[in-house]
Amino acid sequence: MSFHGWVQIILYCLSILVCVKPLGTYMARVFAGEKVFLSPIVRPLERTVYRLCGINPDQEQHWTSYTTAMLVFSLMAFLFTYAIQRLQGILPFNPQHMAAVAPDLSFNTAVSFASNTNWQAYSGETTLSYFTQMAALTVQNFVSAAAGIALAVALIRGFMRSQTKTLGNFWTDLTRTTLYILLPLSIVVAIALVILGVPQNLDPYTHVITLSGAKQLIAQGPVASQVAIKQLGTNGGGFFNANSSFPFENPNALSNFIEVWAILVISAALTYTFGVMINDRRQGWALFAVMSLFFVTGTAVTYWAESHPSLAITQPHVDTAHSALQTGGNMEGKEVRFGIVNSAIWANATTDASNGSVNAMMDSFTPIGGLVPLINMQLGEIVFGGVGSGLYGMLLFAILAVFIAGLMVGRTPEYLGKKIEAREVKMAMLAILILPMSILGFTAVASELPAALTSLANSGPHGFSEILYAYTSGTANNGSAFAGLNANTPFWNTTVGLSMLIGRFLFIVPMMAVAGSLGEKKIIPASAGTFPTTGLLWVGLLTGVILIVGGLTFFPALALGPIAEHFAMMAGKLY
Amino acid sequence: MLKHVTRSFLMMAVMTILTGLVYPLAMTGLAEGLLPFQAHGSLVRADGRVIGSELIEQPFSAPRYFYGRPSATTPPDNAASSGGSNLGPTSRTLALRVRAAAAKLARQNPGREVPVDLVTTSGSGVDPDITPAGALFQVPRVAAARGLPESMVRALVLSHIDEPVLGLIGEPHVNVLRLNLALDRVAALHQRTMMR
Numbered sequence: 001m002s003f004h005g006w007v008q009i010i011l012y013c014l015s016i017l018v019c020v021k022p023l024g025t026y027m028a029r030v031f032a033g034e035k036v037f038l039s040p041i042v043r044p045l046e047r048t049v050y051r052l053c054g055i056n057p058d059q060e061q062h063w064t065s066y067t068t069a070m071l072v073f074s075l076m077a078f079l080f081t082y083a084i085q086r087l088q089g090i091l092p093f094n095p096q097h098m099a100a101v102a103p104d105l106s107f108n109t110a111v112s113f114a115s116n117t118n119w120q121a122y123s124g125e126t127t128l129s130y131f132t133q134m135a136a137l138t139v140q141n142f143v144s145a146a147a148g149i150a151l152a153v154a155l156i157r158g159f160m161r162s163q164t165k166t167l168g169n170f171w172t173d174l175t176r177t178t179l180y181i182l183l184p185l186s187i188v189v190a191i192a193l194v195i196l197g198v199p200q201n202l203d204p205y206t207h208v209i210t211l212s213g214a215k216q217l218i219a220q221g222p223v224a225s226q227v228a229i230k231q232l233g234t235n236g237g238g239f240f241n242a243n244s245s246f247p248f249e250n251p252n253a254l255s256n257f258i259e260v261w262a263i264l265v266i267s268a269a270l271t272y273t274f275g276v277m278i279n280d281r282r283q284g285w286a287l288f289a290v291m292s293l294f295f296v297t298g299t300a301v302t303y304w305a306e307s308h309p310s311l312a313i314t315q316p317h318v319d320t321a322h323s324a325l326q327t328g329g330n331m332e333g334k335e336v337r338f339g340i341v342n343s344a345i346w347a348n349a350t351t352d353a354s355n356g357s358v359n360a361m362m363d364s365f366t367p368i369g370g371l372v373p374l375i376n377m378q379l380g381e382i383v384f385g386g387v388g389s390g391l392y393g394m395l396l397f398a399i400l401a402v403f404i405a406g407l408m409v410g411r412t413p414e415y416l417g418k419k420i421e422a423r424e425v426k427m428a429m430l431a432i433l434i435l436p437m438s439i440l441g442f443t444a445v446a447s448e449l450p451a452a453l454t455s456l457a458n459s460g461p462h463g464f465s466e467i468l469y470a471y472t473s474g475t476a477n478n479g480s481a482f483a484g485l486n487a488n489t490p491f492w493n494t495t496v497g498l499s500m501l502i503g504r505f506l507f508i509v510p511m512m513a514v515a516g517s518l519g520e521k522k523i524i525p526a527s528a529g530t531f532p533t534t535g536l537l538w539v540g541l542l543t544g545v546i547l548i549v550g551g552l553t554f555f556p557a558l559a560l561g562p563i564a565e566h567f568a569m570m571a572g573k574l575y
Numbered sequence: 576m577l578k579h580v581t582r583s584f585l586m587m588a589v590m591t592i593l594t595g596l597v598y599p600l601a602m603t604g605l606a607e608g609l610l611p612f613q614a615h616g617s618l619v620r621a622d623g624r625v626i627g628s629e630l631i632e633q634p635f636s637a638p639r640y641f642y643g644r645p646s647a648t649t650p651p652d653n654a655a656s657s658g659g660s661n662l663g664p665t666s667r668t669l670a671l672r673v674r675a676a677a678a679k680l681a682r683q684n685p686g687r688e689v690p691v692d693l694v695t696t697s698g699s700g701v702d703p704d705i706t707p708a709g710a711l712f713q714v715p716r717v718a719a720a721r722g723l724p725e726s727m728v729r730a731l732v733l734s735h736i737d738e739p740v741l742g743l744i745g746e747p748h749v750n751v752l753r754l755n756l757a758l759d760r761v762a763a764l765h766q767r768t769m770m771r
């Protein structure tokens with residue numbers, strides 16, 4: 001660890017912090033349909049989209065209709081993505097003559113992208129044509145992110161509206177999010193990335209004879225446009241197999257800074273949007289504070305853990321000490337240009353959000369370094385979280401927190417002027433319980449099946465961690481991996497695919513039911529007996545509820561994996 | 576319900592055209608027009624032919640060149656099928672690999688500890704950089720193989736260190752391909768001077 005490292009962590013936090021208010025305000029205006037500085041350019045395009053799709057932008061939807069629209073749209077997105085992969089052999093922009101993707105892998109990838117997970121069972125540069133990268137994956141990066149944000153906006157409307165049966169219009173929210181937020185930001189980020197060295201072409205792969213006379217084939221493609229939205233939309237599916245550790249996706253420290261900023265900026269700003277929409281900005285800042293607390297703690301722990309060499313690389317003649325000339329530490333699976341600290345920041349940002357991109361291989365992290373990303377995801381990715389999904393996940397925890405506070409003092413709980421009653425608490429708890437059910441259930445099954453275990457790259461507790469990580473990542477719609485696991489087999493493609501479906505879609509139905517029932521309630525003014533949901537007490541209570549309700553469920557499983565491995569490592573045991 | 580299906584289909588069609596074709600193709604046109612070097616992969620030419628990309632590691636195994644980091648891809652430095660070793664912190668396979676690599680490098684440069692980046696594989700398998708420590712470690716070997724004074728090679732390394740942006744963001748590193756190209760130039764110049 002070094003002073004320079006901590007400075008980089010602080011700089012990163014500041015880069016997010018300064019964007020929260022301006023971007024949050026902007027997004028609130030967009031969701032309200034107000035005029036923004038991009039309106040003169042985007043408004044005509046927006047109207048064209050409505051006309052082509054036969055949408056009346058002002059038609060309000062009941063929560064069931066809103067949710068159905070989202071589910072049907074996701075199914076359609078799945079079908080498009082599946083079909084393009086299966087047909088890529090006869091589609092254009094395929095200079096490497098990639099054949100059709102296998103059915104089980106196409107299923108997995110289509111589910112993965114439609115659910116905003118972006119798990120990489122595929123390997124971009126050896127499997128996918130440029131057409132698939134652009135017209136299937138890039139499109140999903142936009143629309144699955146926009147769908148997530150739309151749902152969060154619908155839930156916020158449930159809080160802000162009084163005695164209404166409607167939560168807005170899914171199609172309008174989807175279109176506005178894409179056109180006013182995701183697309184303009186992506187264009188700016190993509191251009192910045194090209195300037196910094198990320199390729200953007202349709203060339204065939206380049207054959208070269210290297211300086212020492214060897215043959216090398218260098219993959220190419222429209223990379224920058226994909227990477228920009230992959231980061232901003234908390235998608236994370238790489239253009240290349242090695243994701244953002246590959247120099248063409250992430251050539252230097254500055255591109256790294258922009259990409260890791262892009263992971264959290266929208267989710268962080270959405271807390272402010274929330275504050276603006278419910279007309280109480282302190283409520284948004286309170287959620288932001290809880291999230292920041294988790295992020296900073298996680299990053300500090302990972303940075304500390306990775307600054308120390310793992311047992312495996314502690315060998316005679318190896319210098320792992322930090323000095324002015326090298327970062328030292330656990331460099332297996334990490335890139336020199338990022339070093340330890342930037343790998344630690346990324347590992348936390350990507351698992352706090354539902355991003356799942358990587359700039360270092362987490363399978364090679366130390367046990368504690370790998371434990372933190374696992375916990376981040378198991379808490380439900382509510383630390384900033386996926387765009388939209390982070391906020392709606394966090395709001396469900398807030399409902400539970402006021403319920404628990406209400407139990408302690410014997411009062412009917414309220415949140416933001418809405419009475420929280422049995423139905424909301426049941427639905428919130430149902431949504432939150434779906435995560436452990438899928439993660440622990442699938443992990444238990446896979447741990448017993450020989451067909452699953454042949455895919456492991458490591459043995460001992462680390463092998464178990466690979467399984468646990470896979471289903472955690474799938475269910476939480478993250479998409480990062482302990483990538484030694486060979487996930488491209490029919491068993492893994494199918495079960496991880498199912499866990500992604502469960503994690504995304506079974507979660508949102510109860511969540512939207514909460515939104516619907518909240519919308520129908522009256523807003524009651526705060527009184528002396530109202531538990532304040534801003535301030536330090538609330539931040540502490542919410543943090544505690546997240547840790548106890550969300551985290552403790554997974555402790556036994558974590559004890560078998562990374563925690564056991566940590567103590568084995570301390571005792572000098574290799575597997 | 577049917578209305579949802581038709582709208583979903585139309586919306587997907589419109590979004591595929593807009594974000595899947597118009598956006599990436601417009602970015603491609605813009606990038607290739609204004610920033611052709613970066614857009615095509617930062618390819619490096621020497622003697623009129625492309626010899627690689629300055630962002631992608633290439634194999635160097637002759638003592639007269641600086642080595643890059645080990646690579647976990649097959650074959651090593653495969654820039655069309657990337658990835659790391661994914662071996663964990665308690666992996667015996669990893670321990671044996673690091674031990675062997677360190678022993679080999681230590682033999683070439685007795686009495687010096689081997690910087691960790693020279694015995695660990697990167698995440699991508701094509702990390703184009705090594706640490707300044709990793710480059711300085713190799714100076715005696717390279718200088719001896721080239722018949723150049725160590726001080727000259729050391730100065731070359733020091734002039735090729737990329738410092739963090741604004742002294743803040745990133746870690747100091749040395750691009751191996753650029754360093755080796757410069758080394759070839761310096762060695763050729765040195766030879767001509769000596770012959771005179």
